[in-house]
Amino acid sequence: MYINQMRIYIVILLLLFSAASSKANTIYNLIKIPNLEIYEINTKNKVKYFYALKSFRLGVKKNIKCFNSDIENLNLKYKVISRNLNQYSSGFLKKINLKYVVLCQNLSISGINTAAIPDNIMKTLILDVNFNKKYFERVIHHEIFHIINDSFKEIFDEKKWSNLNEKKFRYAECSTCTDRWDLSIYNKTEGFLTEYSKTTPSEDMAEIFSFLMYNKNMIDEKIIYDVVLKKKISLLKSNILKIDSNFKFYDKKN
Amino acid sequence: MIKKIKASTSEKILLVFLIILAFFSLTSFIIIKNKCIFVKNYNPDEIKFSTPKNIAVLNVPCGNVIIELYPKVSKNAVERFKMLIRNSAYNDIAFHRVIEDKLVQAGDLEFGEKNNLDYGKIGTGKSGYGTINSELDGDFKFTKGSVGLARTFKNNTEDSQFFIILQDEPLFEGEYTPVGKVLYGLKVLKKIKHQSNSEYILKPDFINTFGMYK
Numbered sequence: 389m390y391i392n393q394m395r396i397y398i399v400i401l402l403l404l405f406s407a408a409s410s411k412a413n414t415i416y417n418l419i420k421i422p423n424l425e426i427y428e429i430n431t432k433n434k435v436k437y438f439y440a441l442k443s444f445r446l447g448v449k450k451n452i453k454c455f456n457s458d459i460e461n462l463n464l465k466y467k468v469i470s471r472n473l474n475q476y477s478s479g480f481l482k483k484i485n486l487k488y489v490v491l492c493q494n495l496s497i498s499g500i501n502t503a504a505i506p507d508n509i510m511k512t513l514i515l516d517v518n519f520n521k522k523y524f525e526r527v528i529h530h531e532i533f534h535i536i537n538d539s540f541k542e543i544f545d546e547k548k549w550s551n552l553n554e555k556k557f558r559y560a561e562c563s564t565c566t567d568r569w570d571l572s573i574y575n576k577t578e579g580f581l582t583e584y585s586k587t588t589p590s591e592d593m594a595e596i597f598s599f600l601m602y603n604k605n606m607i608d609e610k611i612i613y614d615v616v617l618k619k620k621i622s623l624l625k626s627n628i629l630k631i632d633s634n635f636k637f638y639d640k641k642n
Numbered sequence: 643m644i645k646k647i648k649a650s651t652s653e654k655i656l657l658v659f660l661i662i663l664a665f666f667s668l669t670s671f672i673i674i675k676n677k678c679i680f681v682k683n684y685n686p687d688e689i690k691f692s693t694p695k696n697i698a699v700l701n702v703p704c705g706n707v708i709i710e711l712y713p714k715v716s717k718n719a720v721e722r723f724k725m726l727i728r729n730s731a732y733n734d735i736a737f738h739r740v741i742e743d744k745l746v747q748a749g750d751l752e753f754g755e756k757n758n759l760d761y762g763k764i765g766t767g768k769s770g771y772g773t774i775n776s777e778l779d780g781d782f783k784f785t786k787g788s789v790g791l792a793r794t795f796k797n798n799t800e801d802s803q804f805f806i807i808l809q810d811e812p813l814f815e816g817e818y819t820p821v822g823k824v825l826y827g828l829k830v831l832k833k834i835k836h837q838s839n840s841e842y843i844l845k846p847d848f849i850n851t852f853g854m855y856k
Contacts, residue, residue, distance in 0.1 A: 414811055414813050414814070415813065418813060418817060426813075429812060429813065434816065436813065487816070509795075510795075
């Protein structure tokens with residue numbers, strides 16, 4: 389009886405050992421995303437870019453999906469992505485825990501298309517290279533803010549932020565439980581730069597941050613007549629400077 | 643009277659062929675059986691080192707691996723590593739994770755000991771000295787033969803487990819705390835037992851001894 393139990397135990401062990409594939413590559417071991425290859429790792433700010441060689445699925449329920457993109461498209465988008473990410477110093481990226489950028493296309497979570505998935509624990513940003521051409525560059529900074537926010541939750545007090553709005557205003561319960569998706573800038577801002585800003589405090593912050601990094605001039609014009617927005621920008625900037633006093637709100641347009 | 647029968651030419655050829663076959667079979671059996679046969683075993687006493695105090699000698703089934711430790715790159719990690727080596731903590735500890743031509747990992751002092759191997763937990767054991775902080779800012783290239791401290795998914799969880807890479811791994815830079823580099827004996831490490839279908843090894847090879855040279 390005992391010998392039989394031992395045999396079963398050994399068989400189970402053998403199966404378990406066989407299941408852990410030795411073919412797993414270094415990238416998988418580092419960020420737990422399969423089917424990736426190095427795109428570029430010798431960058432000035434030490435960001436390592438990977439691309440999907442084949443489609444991959446992630447998550448406990450495998451509900452995150454992304455597909456491989458053709459190399460011409462990747463080459464084109466990489467130039468845009470790296471130009472925008474180069475605005476962040478290696479020191480700042482280290483503080484916020486961003487090191488790896490995964491390039492793929494048609495990224496979705498549970499069937500809902502998304503521009504990116506930031507993961508500060510794995511130091512990774514998965515980017516959909518085909519997401520919304522019009523706002524693609526600004527969205528990169530929007531997603532960077534989510535990594536910043538996730539890494540420094542204590543700095544970005546959502547209650548304090550919400551109190552800057554008009555008393556009647558209420559954010560939605562979550563960013564996907566509303567139809568406020570529009571990313572185009574309001575003519576009349578009234579405390580919010582875009583419709584999407586109205587979803588959650590974190591999305592509101594991310595939208596402002598993205599404009600500060602992408603088209604600062606545009607919001608400089610808006611805040612002349614918008615006191616709420618002015619206060620929000622001031623709070624956001626001071627919070628970012630708490631993380632890195634040398635941080636530059638670089639404006640690509642300048 | 644017994645009549646002597648002379649062997650024919652074809653019988654003689656067959657005999658010679660059988661003898662040659664037996665010779666080759668025996669030699670190949672010895673070669674296959676002895677995986678260390680073509681691996682050079684370095685004797686540290688025959689080598690002159692510029693920093694003998696930072697030389698560690700890892701003895702494994704196929705011979706010695708001579709490692710130079712870099713306290714200037716990772717002060718605390720090398721201090722921890724040296725302390726464990728001096729305490730003979732790594733003797734009889736398994737190479738529990740081996741990826742062919744890529745990496746060997748050992749140093750689980752809790753579950754990787756020869757007489758107390760725990761397959762269910764190996765790789766998760768502790769040294770009892772607590773974890774130390776990652777040292778990731780030093781100027782170090784993770785080229786073939788680099789030695790680093792292993793950790794969990796989180797930084798600052800380095801303890802006693804270490805790995806040696808058998809190929810260049812530029813992605814390890816800034817990820818893992820380096821402690822040194824193999825000066826001699828990399829081929830010895832390539833002979834550590836691996837499995838083609840798994841990183842984790844059943845009936846693994848063990849470290850015989852791991853000591854500081856001086």
